[in-house]
Amino acid sequence: MSARRKVDMMAKQESDGTQRSGLADGARPTLKTIAFMTGLGVTTVSRALKDAPDIGEETKKRVKLIARQVGYRPNRAGVRLRTGKTNVISLVLNTDEQLMGFISDIISGVSEELADSPYHLILTPVSGHNDPMDPVRYVVETQSADGIIISQIEPNDARVRYLVEHGFPFATHGRTHMGIEHPWHDFDNHAFARQAVHALAKAGRRRLALLAPTPRLTYYRHMSDGFAEGLIETDAAELPFRDAWVDMPIEEIKAQALKLMRRPTPPDGIVCGSGAGAFALVSALEECGLRLGEDIDIVTKQSSRLVQMFRPRLLAVNEDFRRAGRELAKAVKASIAGADPTTLQTLYVPETVERVGQPPRPEFQGP
Amino acid sequence: MSARRKVDMMAKQESDGTQRSGLADGARPTLKTIAFMTGLGVTTVSRALKDAPDIGEETKKRVKLIARQVGYRPNRAGVRLRTGKTNVISLVLNTDEQLMGFISDIISGVSEELADSPYHLILTPVSGHNDPMDPVRYVVETQSADGIIISQIEPNDARVRYLVEHGFPFATHGRTHMGIEHPWHDFDNHAFARQAVHALAKAGRRRLALLAPTPRLTYYRHMSDGFAEGLIETDAAELPFRDAWVDMPIEEIKAQALKLMRRPTPPDGIVCGSGAGAFALVSALEECGLRLGEDIDIVTKQSSRLVQMFRPRLLAVNEDFRRAGRELAKAVKASIAGADPTTLQTLYVPETVERVGQPPRPEFQGP
DNA sequence: GGCTCATACTGTAACGTTACAGTTGGATTG
């Protein structure tokens, strides 16, 4: 640029007074501020910061330098109003659940993945007695986010249908069976249940029960299929345990588990679909005088470190919710960027079953 | 309004074509849409929806009716750009913590309180190795929220000082000791620890240990003072337990607890500052062959329903994080509204210590 | 009949950004 023009600009701006210069004392710097300081136009500054091809290299450097010096950050409301891009991702959470720390792990994972991105994370709560469709509709209708993450997925999920129909970017924690391709992340509950049965069979267990999720949810089928498959392969017997599921309040799980264990022939092995459920089961069996690791074995998911504190031996596989959060965040970001949904589907296959916790009977006696 | 003027307006608008009418097919209705439909000016519609005093009752009714019919929702970006009000509350969370479900309970409480308000909840993560000041500065500097909720409060907390100095609305989960009045909600850890000691003394326990939080945090002092006070009142002895605190990873708490319990004279009672910590303690003492409720008693906080699943008898008081979330949300909202901070300080005093869990030895033997 | 006054409305400008359609000045071309 010519020196002359620059000086002209400076003079013109100065005559306008500080009010219009965008340099008002404590206020946040805007594009105008930088435009004034560099003697460039607002548009040029905007484009320079975006590395537009029609801006000179020198100019870009200068603009970026000043932008950094004054601590310029684009005004989100301005961008949002102009472009419609919110730079927000909404995570829909059921706020009634009191299931251990797994929600905070998902949140941590999502935050982690979003940390170096322009995205803010907003929480959109659903309460169990409301239509799970409400928050989704709200976000889409008010365009309060660029993408959305939902969980508790059903095989035929109205929310997924709605989001696909509206072309709204999203990712689900769990799969559907609707013949619609969409971004998802899931834990392989089929593999989990099958491996669990094998592990129990290897420990000599023959009468197995499954604490499954609500039949309403997709992964109910995955888990019960895996369980059934394991039973056939190991020739073990199933003890129906259909009055309890992992999504119930933990006290109710325990109550149902007590009934199960007080049957004439109680199970000698249980596959437990959630870490929290395992607490209820262990509590119940202790109350019945059954000894974990001796009379009965339990396989569960090590969804929290708390599971490691189980005193008797417990069998567990690791379900990493933090990782799930990261995967989900990645998937929505890519979905927003317009990626093919079939490339945004990840299945986390659990590692083999391990024993956690300490030995069933203390070797060491206190002083 | 005169019929004539209305007709004029309609005619004028119609000649403008649909493009400018704000009635473009699937698009979100704006003030312009309603202005067109009612034949009023955009300003009038805006003011009518706000119940401004200079708008006629008839007009208000008509505008509101149409607004409801077309499903009008103010565009947040527009409002934010114009007024500076974000209608967002930021909750700062440490995303390293893996402490049980208490984070999700706080989130639920906050969401609950914000449900019928215009506020959205955004999560601003801090990682433990970053300066806790960073997210606070970010929110204030970029004005990305109208108010902020922080936790893990220290007696002399730089964040609180910063927020007060900048006149930025906030609420803290925990108190400070800086001689600065600000909105807070806190659990009475002094009362908790004192009551806990009394409960242990009543059960005949004489050698007591305290699993306290990091000394850095304000409530460390509250808890240890309450503990000390209880000791004096009950004439019990303290067994120092200073290498562990409730904020450590649960495995480390357990490791430290093992050392404590393997001392020549182990404690016969422990006051445990967190529900998660209790899992580690119980795990440790079982590993040492100590029997909970017989050789030793533990008092903890029933911060999660999981604590109820403790097989042996455990003493616990209820710490309601959901309620804490609600209180904090209320406090920020009031702080934003400009309320006197001294009226926004609530202390949750725990109820008396209760036994939870089932009896120590099973009365019932399985079949 | 002119005056004031209150009521009920109005248009304009601005918040900060970006898409778009220019404009300028110099170099390259036929």
Next chain:
DNA sequence: CAATCCAACTGTAACGTTACAGTATGAGCC
């Protein structure tokens, strides 16, 4: 040497909202 082209910049308008400073209308008053 005029025509063309390109690089590097520019201003204007618009997104949806609200603050502000009006304006038109009719009533009430002297």
